[in-house]
Amino acid sequence: xxxxxxxxxxxxxxxxxxxxxxxxxxxxxxxxxxxxxxxxxxxxxxxxxxxxxxxxxxxxxxxxxxxxxxxxxxxxxxxxxxxxxxxxxxxxxxxxxxxxxxxxxxxxxxxxxxxxxxxxxxxxxxxxxxxxxxxxxxxxxxxxxxxxxxxxxxxxxxxxxxxxxxxxxxxxxxxxxxxxxxxxxxxxxxxxxx
Amino acid sequence: xxxxxxxxxxxxxxxxxxxxxxxxxxxxxxxxxxxxxxxxxxxxxxxxxxxxxxxxxxxxxxxxxxxxxxxxxxxxxxxxxxxxxxxxxxxxxxxxxxxxxxxxxxxxxxxxxxxxxxxxxxxxxxxxxxxxxxxxxxxxxxxxxxxxxxxxxxxxxxxxxxxxxxxxxxxxxxxxxxxxxxxxxxxxxxxxxxxxxxxxxxxxxxxxxxxxxxxxxxxxxxxxxxxxxxxxxxxxxxxxxxxxxxxxxxxxxxxxxxxxxxxxxxxxxxxxxxxxxxxxxxxxxxxxxxxxxxxxxxxxxxxxxxxxxxxxxxxxxxxxxxxxxxxxxxxxxxxxxxxxxxxxxxxxxxxxxxxxxxxxxxxxxxxxxxxxxxxxxxxxxxxxxxxxxxxxxxxxxxxxxxxxxxxxxxxxxxxxxxxxxxxxxxxxxxxxxxxxxxxxxxxxxxxxxxxxxxxxxxxxxxxxxxxxxxxxxxxxxxxxxxxxxxxxxxxxxxxxxxxxxxxxxxxxxxxxxxxxxxxxxxxxxxxxxxxxxxxxxxxxxxxxxxxxxxxxxxxxxxxxxxxxxxxxxxxxxxxxxxxxxxxxxxxxxxxxxxxxxxxxxxxxxxxxxxxxxxxxxxxxxxxxxxx
Numbered sequence: 001x002x003x004x005x006x007x008x009x010x011x012x013x014x015x016x017x018x019x020x021x022x023x024x025x026x027x028x029x030x031x032x033x034x035x036x037x038x039x040x041x042x043x044x045x046x047x048x049x050x051x052x053x054x055x056x057x058x059x060x061x062x063x064x065x066x067x068x069x070x071x072x073x074x075x076x077x078x079x080x081x082x083x084x085x086x087x088x089x090x091x092x093x094x095x096x097x098x099x100x101x102x103x104x105x106x107x108x109x110x111x112x113x114x115x116x117x118x119x120x121x122x123x124x125x126x127x128x129x130x131x132x133x134x135x136x137x138x139x140x141x142x143x144x145x146x147x148x149x150x151x152x153x154x155x156x157x158x159x160x161x162x163x164x165x166x167x168x169x170x171x172x173x174x175x176x177x178x179x180x181x182x183x184x185x186x187x188x189x190x191x192x193x194x
Numbered sequence: 195x196x197x198x199x200x201x202x203x204x205x206x207x208x209x210x211x212x213x214x215x216x217x218x219x220x221x222x223x224x225x226x227x228x229x230x231x232x233x234x235x236x237x238x239x240x241x242x243x244x245x246x247x248x249x250x251x252x253x254x255x256x257x258x259x260x261x262x263x264x265x266x267x268x269x270x271x272x273x274x275x276x277x278x279x280x281x282x283x284x285x286x287x288x289x290x291x292x293x294x295x296x297x298x299x300x301x302x303x304x305x306x307x308x309x310x311x312x313x314x315x316x317x318x319x320x321x322x323x324x325x326x327x328x329x330x331x332x333x334x335x336x337x338x339x340x341x342x343x344x345x346x347x348x349x350x351x352x353x354x355x356x357x358x359x360x361x362x363x364x365x366x367x368x369x370x371x372x373x374x375x376x377x378x379x380x381x382x383x384x385x386x387x388x389x390x391x392x393x394x395x396x397x398x399x400x401x402x403x404x405x406x407x408x409x410x411x412x413x414x415x416x417x418x419x420x421x422x423x424x425x426x427x428x429x430x431x432x433x434x435x436x437x438x439x440x441x442x443x444x445x446x447x448x449x450x451x452x453x454x455x456x457x458x459x460x461x462x463x464x465x466x467x468x469x470x471x472x473x474x475x476x477x478x479x480x481x482x483x484x485x486x487x488x489x490x491x492x493x494x495x496x497x498x499x500x501x502x503x504x505x506x507x508x509x510x511x512x513x514x515x516x517x518x519x520x521x522x523x524x525x526x527x528x529x530x531x532x533x534x535x536x537x538x539x540x541x542x543x544x545x546x547x548x549x550x551x552x553x554x555x556x557x558x559x560x561x562x563x564x565x566x567x568x569x570x571x572x573x574x575x576x577x578x579x580x581x582x583x584x585x586x587x588x589x590x591x592x593x594x595x596x597x598x599x600x601x602x603x604x605x606x607x608x609x610x611x612x613x614x615x616x617x618x619x620x621x622x623x624x625x626x627x628x629x630x631x632x633x634x635x636x637x638x639x640x641x642x643x644x645x646x647x648x649x650x651x652x653x654x655x656x657x658x659x660x661x662x663x664x665x666x667x668x669x670x671x672x673x674x675x676x677x678x679x680x681x682x683x684x685x686x687x688x689x690x691x692x693x694x695x696x697x698x699x700x701x702x703x704x705x706x707x708x709x710x711x712x713x714x715x716x717x718x719x720x721x722x723x724x725x726x727x728x729x730x731x732x733x734x735x736x737x738x739x740x741x742x743x744x745x746x747x748x749x750x751x752x753x754x755x756x757x758x759x760x761x762x763x764x765x766x767x768x769x770x771x772x773x774x775x776x777x778x779x780x781x782x783x784x785x786x787x788x789x790x791x792x793x794x795x796x797x798x799x800x801x802x803x804x805x806x807x808x809x810x811x812x813x814x815x816x817x818x819x820x821x
Contacts, residue, residue, distance in 0.1 A: 020327040020408045027400040027434060034438035038485065042442070042478055046457070051473045123454040126473050130457075133449065 025171050029178050032141065036182060039137070040189055043130045047193060053125035054194055058114040064107035065187050071100030072180040079173045082161045094149070094156050097176065101146050108139050134186050138179070145179045148172050226337070228329030229754045233336050234315035235647060238640070240343060241307020242724070248298035251291045253714050258283045260707025262689045276355070285688045289358040290376050292686050294350065296361030297384070301391055302346070304494040304632045306339050312497055312639050313402045313426040315647065319745035320420050322411025322762050324755045324816045327404040331397050338394035342387045349383035357384035360686065362487065365458040365479050369450045372464050381451070385444055392437045399430040399437075412811035413764035418783065420743050420768040421514060424521050425500020428528045429493050435532070436489040443482035450474070477542055484535035491628050492531045496524060498635020499566060502588040505642050506570055508741045509585035510577025511779050513769035516569040523562035530559050540611045549608040556606035560599070567596050578772065578779070582739065583657025584642035590665045591634040598627025601676065619679025622672045630668045637664075640724065645738045649751040650731030656723040660716060667713030674702050742768045742782045761815055763808050765801070
């Protein structure tokens with residue numbers, strides 16, 4: 001593992017601007033942003049053409065939004081705990097994040113069921129189809145986020161996440177917060193342009 | 195998600211690398227290699243194989259267009275049932291050939307084959323890095339491309355034939371299996387293949403950007419980067435922004451095809467029966483597609499322009515003219531690439547006012563393009579030109595870029611486009627400016643960097659012959675094609691026997707086809723030269739073109755990690771050719787100013803003081819400080 005160097009040396013500035021792995025993550029986020037940007041602009045272009053089914057968003061999507069927000073807060077708590085080497089808190093926080101992530105997915109699925117009950121189907125007017133595509137694509141990314149989270153969770157329980165080894169949980173937290181903000185965007189977007 | 199897992203695994207790999215150096219076995223070394231040089235060669239060889247297939251297809255349909263009565267029975271062993279008993283090409287298969295030629299050449303040859311080869315090969319070598327930021331992701335990128343290739347290749351052999359809706363796959367033609375035999379399974383495979391292709395491009399592009407920004411060696415500031423690296427960086431950014439949009443449009447198309455949604459379909463009647471799809475918009479697809487499609491043109495072309503900048507400066511023995519202007523014009527082109535997509539859609543019934551906005555933006559592209567053309571010519575001006583095959587192809591690229599670009603100004607006008615859209619004029623335009631120009635970039639790059647790739651030289655005389663035959667052949671094909679286009683020949687038509695006006699131009703079409711076959715045959719000189727030289731070519735010297743960039747300071751056959759010992763430091767830009775007072779007519783980037791006092795300019799003498807600081811910087815060495 002990493003040796004701890006207590007000598008304080010003044011090093012010349014590196015050419016290296018940023019940790020390449022974190023940089024890769026940010027570029028990956030750019031590609032996801034472009035995916036959803038194109039989807040939402042397609043939505044707007046299509047909506048402007050008329051023949052658009054309007055329906056009210058089921059309540060459960062409000063609740064799921066809150067759940068995802070809380071999970072994001074828990075994620076941040078986990079990160080702070082890891083930074084301070086408080087392993088017990090870290091384990092609790094990261095478990096809460098994971099469980100709330102699962103709960104969010106389940107609530108999104110319940111939301112789909114309610115939409116079907118409202119006679120808004122995936123096949124039919126594009127307004128409904130787009131709704132399913134947005135929530136579905138986001139849900140797919142949440143699943144990928146849960147997988148990343150699972151690796152961090154396992155590392156946390158093996159005590160491999162600590163103040164000297166934060167990169168894994170940093171990448172995980174950045175991705176999870178991003179998915180949270182992405183959902184907020186989609187949620188507000190779908191509310192505004194229903 | 196795969197990217198994230200990739201990060202983790204790559205991390206482990208690198209940390210392990212510190213502790214023990216096992217000799218990689220055959221699979222690790224040549225198949226699932228994480229060495230950027232091997233991956234580059236994998237891309238190159240795959241690209242060449244695809245190019246042979248793609249160009250052969252164009253020869254088959256050129257024969258059909260030029261010689262409508264020809265008996266094609268001799269193609270039966272290859273094409274089987276697609277040739278009728280009387281020796282005629284099946285019209286449906288003709289459409290499939292046109293479609294697959296476009297798809298293969300644009301995506302598999304000129305995107306993956308060009309960018310994949312040279313970004314992979316040159317980025318680490320020219321910026322002084324051990325390898326890409328994530329070798330694992332880089333390896334995945336190639337194997338996703340390989341998977342895409344296998345699926346696309348398999349689609350050529352299915353009974354209903356490959357996708358046939360044109361490489362732009364406009365719905366409803368591509369969305370409805372009833373529309374065309376190729377719109378069934380062939381289209382499904384096309385979409386699956388392209389989805390993997392997009393994943394491959396994103397993995398590769400993310401890696402290129404990260405590597406250029408984070409893994410430059412000490413002293414390699416952005417204003418010392420060779421223009422090749424600038425071009426690859428900008429290309430990768432274009433890909434990162436535009437390929438997700440293609441994924442988006444493809445995804446919605448898949449939902450329309452397989453789940454019955456109506457994103458692109460509305461009010462369609464087949465045999466008098468209305469389809470259930472209501473409320474979709476086929477124009478929506480075109481918007482999404484061309485938001486990728488137009489930047490894609492520059493994804494194809496910019497690496498060629500970067501390669502050309504490097505080769506022209508080296509072989510003119512002169513600094514590149516307007517280094518900063520070259521960067522600025524590439525950035526300008528890249529920016530404009532995203533706001534001109536609707537010039538592909540002038541005749542879709544779009545608002546004429548909007549059309550003039552897009553026309554205006556489109557015509558502005560002529561400005562940065564002209565800057566580039568001007569800078570190439572002024573770099574050549576009064577240089578001590580060395581006509582290597584790479585140099586010839588670079589100059590050829592400039593010629594094709596200018597002559598193809600001029601017709602772009604004509605086509606960019608929304609009024610003229612009413613007459614010219616979807617004719618052979620368009621075909622001639624984009625084949626010159628994007629197809630042939632980028633292919634020349636590819637050839638130039640292969641001839642120039644072959645010694646670094648394989649440690650051997652290609653045959654110079656064969657290279658010269660190959661250039662002249664190709665250069666003349668390309669113009670013989672595409673100049674007459676402009677006339678055919680102005681005369682009104684629509685593209686993608688199986689034959690032109692039904693109209694009076696087309697009869698007059700039959701001999702012209704015949705001429706084009708003969709020229710195309712001539713050019714095609716000339717490429718076998720290259721193929722032979724390439725494969726023969728890999729094994730039997732003359733051994734390459736350390737720096738065969740007397741070039742300044744860092745790759746020529748690495749061993750002739752670099753191992754994984756590129757440099758033995760320390761990574762080189764960089765003190766100057768890469769274009770110090772024929773500097774007044776210097777002993778040699780080139781000063782490589784790793785020579786400090788303190789060693790070249792006789793040729794330094796006053797401001798460069800001041801930079802000597804910074805050399806200590808550059809030397810004391812961290813090596814940024816991935817193998818030592820694993821990321």
